[in-house]
Amino acid sequence: MSNPSSQKPLKLGIAGLGTVGAGVVRLLQTNAQSVTHRAGRPIEIIAISAKNRDKNRGIDLSHIQWYDNPLDLAADPNIDIIVELIGGANGIAHELVYAALNANKGVVTANKALIALHGNDLAKLAEQKKLPLLFEAAVAGGIPVIKTIKEALTADRLKRIGGILNGTCNYILTAMAKTGCQFDEILKETQELGYAEADPSTDIDGFDAAHKLAILASLGFGHTINFKDVFVEGIRGINPCDLHYAQELGYVIKLVGMAQQHKDNRIELRVHPALLPNDAPLARVNGVTNAVFTEGEFSGRLMLEGAGAGEGPTSTAVSADIIDLARGNTIPMWGTDWNGLTPATVIPQSEFNKAYYIRLMVVDQPGVVADIATILKEHHVSLRSLLQHGTITTQTQKEIVPIILVTHQTRENSLLQALEAIQKLPVITEKPVMIRIEEA
Amino acid sequence: MSNPSSQKPLKLGIAGLGTVGAGVVRLLQTNAQSVTHRAGRPIEIIAISAKNRDKNRGIDLSHIQWYDNPLDLAADPNIDIIVELIGGANGIAHELVYAALNANKGVVTANKALIALHGNDLAKLAEQKKLPLLFEAAVAGGIPVIKTIKEALTADRLKRIGGILNGTCNYILTAMAKTGCQFDEILKETQELGYAEADPSTDIDGFDAAHKLAILASLGFGHTINFKDVFVEGIRGINPCDLHYAQELGYVIKLVGMAQQHKDNRIELRVHPALLPNDAPLARVNGVTNAVFTEGEFSGRLMLEGAGAGEGPTSTAVSADIIDLARGNTIPMWGTDWNGLTPATVIPQSEFNKAYYIRLMVVDQPGVVADIATILKEHHVSLRSLLQHGTITTQTQKEIVPIILVTHQTRENSLLQALEAIQKLPVITEKPVMIRIEEA
Numbered sequence: 001m002s003n004p005s006s007q008k009p010l011k012l013g014i015a016g017l018g019t020v021g022a023g024v025v026r027l028l029q030t031n032a033q034s035v036t037h038r039a040g041r042p043i044e045i046i047a048i049s050a051k052n053r054d055k056n057r058g059i060d061l062s063h064i065q066w067y068d069n070p071l072d073l074a075a076d077p078n079i080d081i082i083v084e085l086i087g088g089a090n091g092i093a094h095e096l097v098y099a100a101l102n103a104n105k106g107v108v109t110a111n112k113a114l115i116a117l118h119g120n121d122l123a124k125l126a127e128q129k130k131l132p133l134l135f136e137a138a139v140a141g142g143i144p145v146i147k148t149i150k151e152a153l154t155a156d157r158l159k160r161i162g163g164i165l166n167g168t169c170n171y172i173l174t175a176m177a178k179t180g181c182q183f184d185e186i187l188k189e190t191q192e193l194g195y196a197e198a199d200p201s202t203d204i205d206g207f208d209a210a211h212k213l214a215i216l217a218s219l220g221f222g223h224t225i226n227f228k229d230v231f232v233e234g235i236r237g238i239n240p241c242d243l244h245y246a247q248e249l250g251y252v253i254k255l256v257g258m259a260q261q262h263k264d265n266r267i268e269l270r271v272h273p274a275l276l277p278n279d280a281p282l283a284r285v286n287g288v289t290n291a292v293f294t295e296g297e298f299s300g301r302l303m304l305e306g307a308g309a310g311e312g313p314t315s316t317a318v319s320a321d322i323i324d325l326a327r328g329n330t331i332p333m334w335g336t337d338w339n340g341l342t343p344a345t346v347i348p349q350s351e352f353n354k355a356y357y358i359r360l361m362v363v364d365q366p367g368v369v370a371d372i373a374t375i376l377k378e379h380h381v382s383l384r385s386l387l388q389h390g391t392i393t394t395q396t397q398k399e400i401v402p403i404i405l406v407t408h409q410t411r412e413n414s415l416l417q418a419l420e421a422i423q424k425l426p427v428i429t430e431k432p433v434m435i436r437i438e439e440a
Numbered sequence: 441m442s443n444p445s446s447q448k449p450l451k452l453g454i455a456g457l458g459t460v461g462a463g464v465v466r467l468l469q470t471n472a473q474s475v476t477h478r479a480g481r482p483i484e485i486i487a488i489s490a491k492n493r494d495k496n497r498g499i500d501l502s503h504i505q506w507y508d509n510p511l512d513l514a515a516d517p518n519i520d521i522i523v524e525l526i527g528g529a530n531g532i533a534h535e536l537v538y539a540a541l542n543a544n545k546g547v548v549t550a551n552k553a554l555i556a557l558h559g560n561d562l563a564k565l566a567e568q569k570k571l572p573l574l575f576e577a578a579v580a581g582g583i584p585v586i587k588t589i590k591e592a593l594t595a596d597r598l599k600r601i602g603g604i605l606n607g608t609c610n611y612i613l614t615a616m617a618k619t620g621c622q623f624d625e626i627l628k629e630t631q632e633l634g635y636a637e638a639d640p641s642t643d644i645d646g647f648d649a650a651h652k653l654a655i656l657a658s659l660g661f662g663h664t665i666n667f668k669d670v671f672v673e674g675i676r677g678i679n680p681c682d683l684h685y686a687q688e689l690g691y692v693i694k695l696v697g698m699a700q701q702h703k704d705n706r707i708e709l710r711v712h713p714a715l716l717p718n719d720a721p722l723a724r725v726n727g728v729t730n731a732v733f734t735e736g737e738f739s740g741r742l743m744l745e746g747a748g749a750g751e752g753p754t755s756t757a758v759s760a761d762i763i764d765l766a767r768g769n770t771i772p773m774w775g776t777d778w779n780g781l782t783p784a785t786v787i788p789q790s791e792f793n794k795a796y797y798i799r800l801m802v803v804d805q806p807g808v809v810a811d812i813a814t815i816l817k818e819h820h821v822s823l824r825s826l827l828q829h830g831t832i833t834t835q836t837q838k839e840i841v842p843i844i845l846v847t848h849q850t851r852e853n854s855l856l857q858a859l860e861a862i863q864k865l866p867v868i869t870e871k872p873v874m875i876r877i878e879e880a
Contacts (some may be wrong), residue, residue, distance in 0.1 A: 004777055027738050034662060037780025038594045040770075124823055136592070142739050144592030152576070152584030154478045155467055155759030156752075222474065281745075284724075298467050298752035299582050305721075305743045312596075312738035319595030327771055330480075335446055340477025 007041035010326040013073035013105075015096055016085035017050035020110055020137065022057040023315030024083065028322075029059065035319070039326035044386075049073055074099035080324055081106045083318065089113035101125050101133070108321040110137035110314060112266045117209035120224045123333040123341075133333045134321035139212040140165060140290040142313020143306040144320070149219045149294065150335040156296035158220040162258040162438075165212040167288035167308040168196045168203040169255040170416035171237050173273070174286045177243040177252065183236060195288055205234035206255065210271040213257035215377075217269055219335050221261050225269070231349050233272035238247065242359060242433060245387065245404045249357075251275035252283045258440055267343045268352070274438040275357050282438075350413035352436070355384065358405040358415075359433040360422065368427050372403065375425075379418035382408045400429050406437070447481035450766040453513035453545075455536055456525035457490035460577065462497040463755030464523065468762075469499065471727060475536065475759070479766035486686045489513055514539035521765055523758065529553035541565050541573070548761040550577035550754060553642075556651035560664045563773040573773045574761035579652040580605060580730040582753020583746040584760070589659045589734065590775040596736035600661040602698040602878075605652040605711075607728035607748040608636045608643040609675050609695040613713070617683045617692065623676060635728055645674035646695065650711045653697035655699075657709055659775050660734065661701050663784035665709070670790050673712035682799060685844045687828065691715035692723045696878055704814055706785045708792070714878040715797050722878075790853035792876070795824065798845040798855075799873040803838045806869050812843070815865075816852045819858035822848045840869050846877070 014021055027438070028035060030041055036042050047065040049072065067073055070092055073082055084102035084107060085091040093111055100107050101122070109115070113133050122276040126133045136146045137315050140163070149158070168190065175186045187204065190196040206252040210230045218225050223283045235255050247255050253273055260268040281303055290308025294299050307313035334341060362368050369388070376383060387404035407415065419432045454461055468475060474481045487505035489512065497828055507513055509697070510532055511521055522540035523549060526533040533551055541562070552568050555562070555575050566573045576586045580603070589598070604610050608630065611713055615626045627644065630636040631754065642648045650670045658665050675695050686693050693713055700708040716723040725731040730748025735741050747753035774781060802808050809826070828846035847855065859872045 003779065023738075031595060031597060032599070034776070034780065035595055037662075037776040038775065040772075144588050147587065147592050148584050151764060152587050152760045154763050155471060155475055155757060156756045157471060157474070163877060222477075296752075296756065298463075299756040300582060300747045300750070300753050302744070302746035305745070307740045307742075310740070312736075313740050316593060316596045316739040317734065320592045323594050324591060328768065331767055332480075336474070336477040337442075337480065339443065340474065385512075 004036045004040050005042060009042040009044045010039065010322070011044050011046045011078055011080045011164045012083055012322065013047040013049070013076060013079040013081070014045055014083045014085065015049045015070040015073055016087070017048060017057060017187055018085065019311045020052065020318060021085040022059055024318045025059045025087070027315045027319050028162050035323065039323040041326055043322060043326055046078060047073055047076055063242065070096045071099055074103045074105065074206045075127045079105060081108060081200070081322065083322065084109040084111060085318070087113070089109050089117040094118065096120065101129055101131055104129060104131065106132040106325050108134050108318060108325065110135065111319055112138040112208065112211040113366065116214045116227050117214065119218065119333065124338055126333050127338050132325055132329060134324060134329070136321050137317035138316045139215050140292055141307055142316055143290055143292060143304045143308065144317065145216065145292045145304055146219065148302070148304060149216060150331060153220070153294060153296055153299050154335055156298045158261065158294055158296045159259045160258070160295040161216045161220045161292070162256060162281055163292035164254055164285045164290055165209040165257045165292070165308070166203055166255055167252045167290055169209070170285065171195050171288045173202070173238065173243070173255065174234060176238070176240050177247070180240045180244065182240060183238060204236060206232040206271045209255060213269060215261055216292070217259035217267060217344070220259070221267060221344070222336055222341055222395045223254060224341050225344045229344065229346035230271065235273050237433065238273055241402065241434070242284055242435065245359065245402070246275050246357065248387070249385070251331035251437070253435065254282060254285070256282065258438065262347065266347050269346045270352070272436055274436050276438050329435060338398065352412035353409055354412065355409050355437040355439070356407045356415055357435045357437055358407065358419070360403045360405070360428060361400055361430040362403055363429060364401045365398060365427060369403065371425055371427070372422055375421045376418050379414045379421070381410045381415050381418050384408050444476045444480050445482060448786060449482040449484045450479065450762070451484050451486045451520045451760065452523055453487040453516060453519035453521070454485055454525065455489045455510040455513055456527070457488060457497060458525065459751045460754045460758060461490065461525040462499055463751035464525070464758045465499045466753050467755045467759050470826070474873065475763065479763040481766055483762060483766055487513055487516055490497055491825070497781055510536045511539055516544045519545060521548060521677055521762065523762065523774060524549040525758070527551050529557040534558065537562065538565070541569055541571055544569060544792050546572040546765050547806070548574050548765065550575065550758055552578040552648065552651040552655060554655045559655065559658065559773065564778055566773050567778050569650050570646065572765055572769060574764060576761050576770070577754045579655050579734055579755035581748045581750060582756055583730055583732060583744045583748065584757065584831045585656065585732045585744055586659065587717060587760070588742070588744060589656060590771060593660070593734060593736055593739050594775055598701065598734055598736045598737045599709050600700045600735040601656045601660045601732070602696060602699070603616070603732035604694055604722055604725050604730055605649040605732070605748070606643055606699045607730055608640065609649070610725065611635050611728045613678065613683070613693055613695065616678065616680050617687070620680045622680060622682065623678060644676060646672040646711045649695060649697045653699055653709060653711055656732070657699035657707060657784070660699070661707060661784070662776055662781055663707065664781050665784045669784065669786035670709045670711065670745045675713050677873065678713055679873070681842065682875065685799065686715050686797065688827070689825070689846065690718050691877070693875065694722060694725070696722065698878065702787065706787050708787045710792070712876055714876050716878050740765060786800070792852035793849055794852065795877040796847045796855055797875045797877055798847065798859070799841055800843045800845070800868060801870040802843055803839045803869060805838060805867060809843065810866070811865055812862055815861045816858050819854045819861070821850045821858050
């Protein structure tokens with residue numbers, strides 16, 4: 001039988017030596033022997049481009065060609081595959097991936113923003129060029145959810161895909177629930193621990209999770225998606241008291257991403273904080289862990305849980321893509337040829353139909369609840385429960401107290417209109433807080 | 441861009457039309473259009489062999505060649521791929537898979553016994569013939585654990601693989617815990633529900649789970665495994681009172697499969713009932729659900745949970761393999777070429793090193809506990825807790841009471857010797873019950 005070591009090596013050019021880039025080099029060097037057997041041929045890193053050549057990353061970069069400009073990797077005729085680990089939807093990463101495909105090189109990337117925003121153009125170009133473009137590490141780090149949806153569930157029609165897709169938000173919410181501390185305080189701690197970026201906006205405002213959700217929905221439903229159609233709401237507005245009241249009601253609060261294929265062929269694409277019942281599978285996913293579930297007509301419910309980030313898990317995912325390419329994987333970028341995709345029609349926020357948690361801060365005086373209930377009734381919003389945390393009202397000083405409402409399923413538009421009217425009541429002291437409830 | 445419908449079809453011969461076989465036909469017929477796009481070419485079922493042609497399975501078998509003898513599929517020159525869904529390690533399924541490879545046809549199978557017992561020979565033959573042999577549905581039905589270990593985690597070295605691998609046992613133990621009913625009673629109910637076979641031995645004696653564990657360990661550790669080396673203990677000996685006492689101690693009892701790569705390169709391969717702490721990820725996996733976790737040097741911990749059996753999930757897995765073959769998947773059967781595998785050295789039961797739950801039935805009289813404790817001490821078994829459920833002893837009638845012991849980690853051999861000595865004490869009325877405790 002043939003010896004994989006004597007086969008033609010697959011030659012890589014790696015762009016970016018951050019946590020993931022350095023991790024990929026370390027993993028491929030550490031496990032070179034078994035990787036050769038598993039890839040069927042040697043995998044050689046022949047060139048690298050990154051910002052700082054001299055930084056000590058604990059990996060051996062001798063015998064590897066260094067380019068200061070990542071675009072030089074695309075121009076190097078000896079390179080078979082470009083591994084893009086720079087990140088960012090636009091700028092140099094974007095330029096490099098296009099240059100690589102145009103130079104007839106396959107691409108492996110961990111860049112969720114690039115795939116979410118430019119994936120459709122890239123898929124067309126890759127198909128024209130008959131080139132592979134793999135991106136397992138772009139969603140949920142070490143959890144092989146791209147491969148699962150694209151290959152393992154490919155015969156099925158998925159109806160729902162959802163999950164906890166951002167470890168930073170999950171860590172912050174888990175810590176807020178545990179300590180009762182305010183968002184800003186926990187965010188600062190999270191940044192010190194290295195679980196949040198110096199500019200945390202992409203994570204905490206929900207865009208990172210939305211990028212991932214758009215990618216999963218494209219793969220799972222066979223749709224081209226315009227990223228702007230994803231409804232996105234981050235976790236900045238979450239107050240520790242909401243985590244506390246949610247707990248009293250038997251729920252936890254998590255940032256979730258939910259994609260659903262409706263019977264009318266429209267899809268729902270939402271990223272937002274949600275109340276999950278304590279016994280929901282996603283409710284127990286804590287800290288930086290990620291989890292993704294799928295529901296298919298034939299495959300039923302499947303859930304994957306693991307490390308959503310970190311050097312080792314993400315490097316394992318990038319290396320799996322590289323080994324797939326060494327083996328000659330020819331699956332199109334979105335799991336189907338371009339003609340197998342249909343453009344998504346995305347359901348607008350006004351048509352969301354859920355149960356809701358509402359917190360109103362009110363001046364505690366007789367008749368408040370009646371006024372609120374009347375407005376809700378006028379807007380056809382029906383209540384499942386009402387929790388009033390009143391303190392004793394004195395004659396001289398009116399106390400401000402929270403009223404917690406849980407609605408039955410209702411159209412979001414109606415509820416938003418009701419809340420607008422409620423906010424105008426003189427007893428309401430703050431903008432009402434509204435958090436969607438996710439029953440599954 | 442090229443139209444997949446006009447590409448050369450992949451022609452299948454399917455052997456076996458039980459739940460899974462009929463399901464595969466149904467799935468490929470229902471989703472023919474999207475499957476063509478995802479496979480890059482049409483997938484045609486051109487021939488079928490099964491026991492009864494006339495049985496109504498709700499699928500259209502017209503225009504499909506029928507063979508009474510499955511071996512005729514291997515001889516049909518128009519067939520590209522044989523899909524073996526008959527089952528059984530030996531007999532006709534075994535003969536058909538060899539005949540298919542020898543006739544230069546690729547194979548897709550859901551046959552765990554065949555792969556666990558003959559996988560090494562088959563891998564050698566498939567490699568010689570340069571033919572694919574895929575078996576995703578052989579382990580954990582609709583959970584893509586084969587693909588995950590073989591492709592997604594292939595760059596990593598796994599240290600542990602474990603899980604709940606048999607839905608029948610998990611259903612029975614879940615029902616016993618819930619109802620307090622005896623094993624035999626629940627087994628009968630489970631058979632009536634269709635979750636257990638008329639001859640339930642393969643499931644409840646642990647062999648089905650052991651087949652799956654051996655397959656996962658081969659893939660994950662890169663070892664050839666002699667199936668006889670897997671330690672197997674089933675669930676017939678589990679008494680509802682043990683489920684009850686376990687609960688008192690904060691544990692559930694599940695049939696688990698555990699594979700572990702030790703630092704000395706030997707591996708542990710065990711299938712047996714185990715006490716799992718209530719908060720362990722596997723503890724909450726109930727009913728017919730299966731779950732598998734992996735722990736890797738780089739990839740960390742990953743867990744997959746879903747339907748371990750059933751028409752839809754298993755058919756999705758078989759169809760994924762078929763689509764992979766249509767796309768030209770060339771990954772070797774064990775994820776590496778033959779020379780990348782090393783023979784496993786398996787740790788014998790005597791060297792297992794765990795904490796244990798022990799139930800002794802004793803005649804309640806003074807000095808009993810002291811006698812037992814002395815014997816344990818002589819065998820260097822140290823106790824973590826002792827639970828005595830004594831009833832009041834009368835002068836005239838000695839009561840028989842259970843004593844529940846939980847040991848610290850100890851070598852299994854020492855414990856077995858201690859239990860042998862304890863069993864000889866005149867106060868012991870039954871063979872001691874010993875169940876391993878799995879902390880993770």
